Amino acid sequence: MNTSNRLRIAIQKSGRLSKDCQSLLKQLGVKLNLREQRLIAHSTNMPIDVLRVRDDDIPGLVMDGVCDLGIVGENVLVETQAERERAGQSNAVKKLSKLDFGYCRLALAWPQELGAQSKDWFNGKRIATTYPEILKQYLVKENIDASVVMLTGSVEVAPRAGLADAICDLVSTGATLEANGLMQGDTILESNACLIQNANLNDDSKLSLINKLLPRLKGVRQAKE
Ligand code: ATP
Ligand code: ZN
Numbered sequence: 001m002n003t004s005n006r007l008r009i010a011i012q013k014s015g016r017l018s019k020d021c022q023s024l025l026k027q028l029g030v031k032l033n034l035r036e037q038r039l040i041a042h043s044t045n046m047p048i049d050v051l052r053v054r055d056d057d058i059p060g061l062v063m064d065g066v067c068d069l070g071i072v073g074e075n076v077l078v079e080t081q082a083e084r085e086r087a088g089q090s091n092a093v094k095k096l097s098k099l100d101f102g103y104c105r106l107a108l109a110w111p112q113e114l115g116a117q118s119k120d121w122f123n124g125k126r127i128a129t130t131y132p133e134i135l136k137q138y139l140v141k142e143n144i145d146a147s148v149v150m151l152t153g154s155v156e157v158a159p160r161a162g163l164a165d166a167i168c169d170l171v172s173t174g175a176t177l178e179a180n181g182l183m184q185g186d187t188i189l190e191s192n193a194c195l196i197q198n199a200n201l202n203d204d205s206k207l208s209l210i211n212k213l214l215p216r217l218k219g220v221r222q223a224k225e
Contacts, residue, residue: 005047006042007047009050009068009070011050011052011070017055063093073192097218097221098193099193100192105171107184108166125147126149128155130153130155132150134189135168
C-alpha cells in the first residue's frame, strides 16, 4: 500500500501515452517538475507524486496499491486483469474515466498474399501476440483451435520470420500492417487510455483530492468535444 500522504499517480515514462498523460496533468492544474531520468516527479502545487514506469507495470501497481491512480491503455488493463485472475492475484480496480487519447484496436492480421480468410482458417494456425490472455479468450469464444505464440515486441514481423501464421496486434492507422504486407481482420478489442484507481483506496484526503480533479477532467474532455 502507498502509505505516503501524497496521491501517487502512475503514468507511462516514455511511449505513445506519455505526452498525452503529461499534458492532461497540466490541464488538470497539476504542476510538475519532470526531469528526464527521474522515476518520481513531485508536484509543486498539490500533494501529488507522479511515478513514471513502463505501461505494462501500471495496472499491477494500482491493483497492489503501490499507486493510488494510474493512466493506462484498456488493452494493458484487460490483459493484466486476466493474467492476474489466472494467477489468483488481486485484480480489482475502479475505472474512473475513459480518456480521449491512446485509441487503438487489437486486431487479427495475416499475410496479404493469402487473401481474405474466414475464422475457420485460423484452426490449427499459430498466432503471435503480446496479449495472449485477450487472444485466448477470443479464441475460446469463437471456438477456434489455434495456438498462441507470445512475443513482447516486433509482432508484425512474426509471419515473415516463420514464427507464426498470423498475428493479433495493436493497430491505429493500419500503416504498420501494410508496411509488413499484412491484411487486417477482426477487431478483438477497442481500446483507449483510461484513468484507474486502487479499489481499496480509503484515505479521505486523497479521495477528496480525486473528487476535486474529476470535475476538471470532465471539463477538459468537454472542451475537446
Ligand atoms: P513501454 O516501454 O512503456 O512498455 P510499449 O512499447 O509497451 O511501452 P507503446 O508502444 O508506447 O507501449 O504503447 C503504449 C500504449 O499506447 C498501448 O498499450 C496502447 O494502449 C496505446 N496505443 C495507441 N496506438 C497504438 C498503436 N498504434 N500501437 C501500439 N499501441 C498503441
Ligand atoms: Zn509496454
